[in-house]
Amino acid sequence: MLQPLTTFLPRSSVMGIVNVTPDSFSDGGVHLDPELAAAAARRMVAHGAAIVDIGGESTRPGAEPVSLDEELRRVLPAIERLEGVPVSIDTAKAEVARRALELGAAFVNDVTALRGDPELAGVVADADAFLCLMHMQGEPRTMQRDPHYDDVAAEVAAFLEERLEVAVAAGVAEERICLDPGIGFGKTVAQNLELVRRLDVLLALGRPVLIGLSRKSMLGKLLEGAQARTGSTAASVGAAVAAFERGASIFRVHDVREHVEALAAAAAVSA
Ligand code: HH2
Numbered sequence: 001m002l003q004p005l006t007t008f009l010p011r012s013s014v015m016g017i018v019n020v021t022p023d024s025f026s027d028g029g030v031h032l033d034p035e036l037a038a039a040a041a042r043r044m045v046a047h048g049a050a051i052v053d054i055g056g057e058s059t060r061p062g063a064e065p066v067s068l069d070e071e072l073r074r075v076l077p078a079i080e081r082l083e084g085v086p087v088s089i090d091t092a093k094a095e096v097a098r099r100a101l102e103l104g105a106a107f108v109n110d111v112t113a114l115r116g117d118p119e120l121a122g123v124v125a126d127a128d129a130f131l132c133l134m135h136m137q138g139e140p141r142t143m144q145r146d147p148h149y150d151d152v153a154a155e156v157a158a159f160l161e162e163r164l165e166v167a168v169a170a171g172v173a174e175e176r177i178c179l180d181p182g183i184g185f186g187k188t189v190a191q192n193l194e195l196v197r198r199l200d201v202l203l204a205l206g207r208p209v210l211i212g213l214s215r216k217s218m219l220g221k222l223l224e225g226a227q228a229r230t231g232s233t234a235a236s237v238g239a240a241v242a243a244f245e246r247g248a249s250i251f252r253v254h255d256v257r258e259h260v261e262a263l264a265a266a267a268a269v270s271a
Contacts, residue, residue, distance in 0.1 A: 004175035005130050005208055008086075008106070009050050012244060012263040015088060015252045016044030016052045017214065020074040025060035026215040026230045027254060032074070038081035045085055048260030051107060053252060054078055054100070055090030059111050059185070061144040061217075071096050079103045088132075092116030094123045101127040109210075109252075111136055111185065113163040114170075125171030132178050132210050133163045137186025144186065152191045153198040156181050161205055178208040178250060189218045196239065199246040212252035213239040214259075237262045245270065 009015075018041050022029050031037035041052040056074035057066045066074075071093060079087055079100050088107035089100035094117045097108045106129060113133040114121050124131050135156045137147055149155050160179045168174050179202060181195040195202075202209050213219065219231025219239060231239075233255045240251050240259055244266050253259045 002128055002173055002176060005178055006175070006249075008130060009178075009208070009250050011208075011249045012267045013050035013250045014048060014256055014259050014263065015210070015250055016041065016047075016049035016256045017055070017252060017254050018044070018052050018078065019055050019058065020078050021056060021058045023060070023063060024055075024058045025217070028058065031078070034077035034081060037078035041078070041082055041085055041087075044256040047257040049256045050250075051086040051088050052082070053088040053090050053107075053109055054082075054105075055109075056096070057091065059140045061140060061184070063140045068093055068095055072099060075100060076103065079105060088130075092120065094119035097129075098123045098127075101129055106130055107132070110134065111182065113160070114166055115163075121167055121170030121172060124167070128173070128176070130176045130178075131167060131172055132180055133160060133167060134180035134210075135159050135182035135185065140185075144184075147186045147188055147191060149191060152187065152194050153201040156195060157201045157205060160202065164205065164207065174207070178210045179205060180210045180212065183211060183213050184216045184218060189221050192216075192218045196243050196246060199243065199248060203247045208249035209243075209247065210250040210252060211240070211243045211248045213243060214251075214253040214255065233258055241266045 019027050020037050056071040087105040088109045089105045090109040092112040108124050108129050109132045111134045183192050214236045215230045219235035220228025
């Protein structure tokens with residue numbers, strides 16, 4: 001029997017972010033060298049990350065798409081150096097996922113929730129990979145221009161329920177899938193906060209929730225005003241703990257040690 005996601009990444013697992021990109025909003029350019037990317041990933045595991053998420057395409061607001069060749073050139077050399085480390089590939093491209101899974105990645109993190117590439121669901125199913133389906137309104141180039149919802153939590157949940165059905169119909173085992181509200185992907189600060197506050201609406205779908213609040217601009221905007229581009233580590237940790245208390249399971253973060261320690265303390269309180 002296939003291992004369910006809930007035993008591979010139990011509640012309060014931390015996913016460390018390694019962006020092998022020149023332009024990611026908070027760590028762009030830092031890990032472009034594959035040796036440095038792999039070293040950062042190993043350091044994150046040493047600090048308690050359960051998995052590392054390797055991405056070769058920035059999805060920050062306004063980002064331009066990258067070509068298949070360029071994305072492969074960025075991520076594969078890093079993944080090749082990560083034997084024995086649990087790896088997630090952050091991609092919407094079936095070919096990138098396929099090559100990463102061949103090199104040992106176990107998890108596919110698709111911010112388009114299988115809308116970006118019609119082949120991706122089959123690649124995930126054939127490899128028995130774990131899968132994250134994330135909500136996004138619009139696309140990165142334009143998504144922050146004018147996000148609109150009548151009921152953000154209900155609409156995000158309805159979208160993810162439909163994408164979960166698509167994934168399962170394509171042969172991905174439901175126990176291998178988690179859902180993500182997509183903080184900052186076509187949402188205002190108030191809408192992001194409401195999604196965390198009403199996480200129960202997503203949890204009602206019966207799948208673990210992965211959440212990415214780390215250094216997101218909404219945290220900076222809360223403290224420093226509308227011009228802020230990134231949030232601090234302390235604000236990220238505070239938001240992660242709030243999400244944990246509302247039932248989130250997996251935390252996609254840049255600052256692994258701080259989140260591991262804070263979530264261990266939060267989990268101990270609620271145990
Ligand atoms: N956020 C980003 C990228 N991938 N994946 C999931 N599942 N959830 C998220 O919230 C999420 C994600 C954006 O953050 P980051 O990777 O730090 O920046 P960039 O997209 O600029 O590389």
